[in-house]
Amino acid sequence: MPAYLVIHPERHGDDQLIEDPDLAVEFVDGWVLFTDRGPDQPNRVAIAIPAAQVARIERVDDQQKPAPQPEGE
Numbered sequence: 001m002p003a004y005l006v007i008h009p010e011r012h013g014d015d016q017l018i019e020d021p022d023l024a025v026e027f028v029d030g031w032v033l034f035t036d037r038g039p040d041q042p043n044r045v046a047i048a049i050p051a052a053q054v055a056r057i058e059r060v061d062d063q064q065k066p067a068p069q070p071e072g073e
Contacts (some may be wrong), residue, residue, distance in 0.1 A: 002061055004034070009055035017060070018047060025057060032057065 003019035020033055023046070026033045032054055034047040 002063070003059070005051065005058045005060045006032070007055045007058065008053060019061070020046065036054060 001019055001021050002015060004023070005023055006018060008014055008016075018070040020034075022033045024035050024037050026035060030051050032049045032051050033045050034049075035043050036046045037043050050059040056073060
């Protein structure tokens with residue numbers, strides 16, 4: 001399941017974890033938009049955060065783990 005950690009520049013410890021099976025993130029006109037792209041519903045904004053209020057966004061779900069490397073290399 002896609003999961004993103006939103007890290008705020010000034011609000012230490014107040015970071016947000018956002019996760020949803022159909023979640024995607026976009027950067028549009030100074031906003032960070034988290035959208036729900038479910039198969040039975042149109043692309044809709046689930047959460048919108050002003051980009052100026054975000055230090056960084058990290059994808060933290062299992063899909064972001066490094067691929068295993070072959071042994072002996």
